[in-house]
Amino acid sequence: MKLLRYLASTLLVCLPLVAAAQASDFPNKAIRIVVPFPPGGATDAAARLVAVKMGEHWGQPVLVDNRAGAGGNVGSDLVAKAPADGYTLVMGVTGSHAINTSLYSKMPYDPVADFVAISQVAVVPNVLVVHPSVPAKNLAELMALARKEPGKLNYASLGNGTAAHLGMEMLKSEAGATSRTCPTRAARRPCPTCSRARCR
Numbered sequence: 001m002k003l004l005r006y007l008a009s010t011l012l013v014c015l016p017l018v019a020a021a022q023a024s025d026f027p028n029k030a031i032r033i034v035v036p037f038p039p040g041g042a043t044d045a046a047a048r049l050v051a052v053k054m055g056e057h058w059g060q061p062v063l064v065d066n067r068a069g070a071g072g073n074v075g076s077d078l079v080a081k082a083p084a085d086g087y088t089l090v091m092g093v094t095g096s097h098a099i100n101t102s103l104y105s106k107m108p109y110d111p112v113a114d115f116v117a118i119s120q121v122a123v124v125p126n127v128l129v130v131h132p133s134v135p136a137k138n139l140a141e142l143m144a145l146a147r148k149e150p151g152k153l154n155y156a157s158l159g160n161g162t163a164a165h166l167g168m169e170m171l172k173s174e175a176g177a178t179s180r181t182c183p184t185r186a187a188r189r190p191c192p193t194c195s196r197a198r199c200r
Contacts, residue, residue: 026086027058027060027086027087028060029060029087030060030061030062030063030087031054031058031060031061031062031063031086031087031088031089032062032063032064032065032087032088032089033047033050033051033062033063033064033065033089033090033091034065034066034067034075034076034078034079034088034089034090034091035047035064035065035066035067035075035090035091036067036068036069036072036073036074036075036076036090036091036092036093036096037066037068037072037075037093038066038068039066041158042122042124043091043093043124044064044066046091046121046122046124047064047091047121048064050062050121051063051064070100070104071095071096071099071100071103071104071159071160071161071162072092072093072095072096072097072100073096073100073104073107073108073109075090075096076090076092076096076097076109076111076115077108077109078090079115080108080109080110080114080115081109089118090115091121092111092115092117093163094163095161095162095163096111097111097115098111099161099162099163099166100161103160103161126163126164126167126168128142128168128171130142134153143171143172143175143177146172146175146177146178146179147175147176147177147178150177150178151178151179151180152179153178153179153180154179154180154181154182155168155179155180155181155182156181156182157181157182160181165181168181169181
């Protein structure tokens with residue numbers, strides 16, 4: 001559990017770091033931060049804030065490159081296979097560097113051996129909200145409703161296997177409730193989906 005909290009949103013670089021990354025003239029060219037998710041989500045926003053500050057500090061461009069797919073595996077794999085010179089980083093998250101090892105039978109990279117953590121950047125909480133039409137004003141009422149009307153409630157998540165999806169499944173299991181997940185296509189879409197009551 002400590003590992004999951006630590007990897008909530010962590011800036012990682014491919015291993016092994018070569019001497020060039022530690023040289024006094026580093027960096028002497030642009031740095032790329034790969035975000036393994038679509039633009040507009042929390043990981044993307046955090047990466048862009050970090051990129052601005054890194055660029056100001058180093059006097060070099062720091063570019064954000066969104067490479068979404070397979071729950072973060074596509075972008076993370078790109079960085080794992082990039083030259084180990086410190087110029088290609090990834091915003092690792094709980095999914096890409098902890099959960100996915102249990103979901104995928106074969107990972108394209110080793111989330112422990114292929115990366116080294118530079119810094120924890122952010123901790124992003126999961127928030128549970130309901131449409132105003134749902135007759136539940138708190139968590140207890142929502143779980144009671146889910147038990148009373150099994151299969152009628154749906155919830156939006158960032159996709160199967162994400163922290164939000166697994167967190168809700170754990171909550172349902174503990175409460176003895178049933179509902180169905182509606183995975184969304186982009187990291188920024190669950191809230192609009194719920195606010196329009198479109199999760200079917």
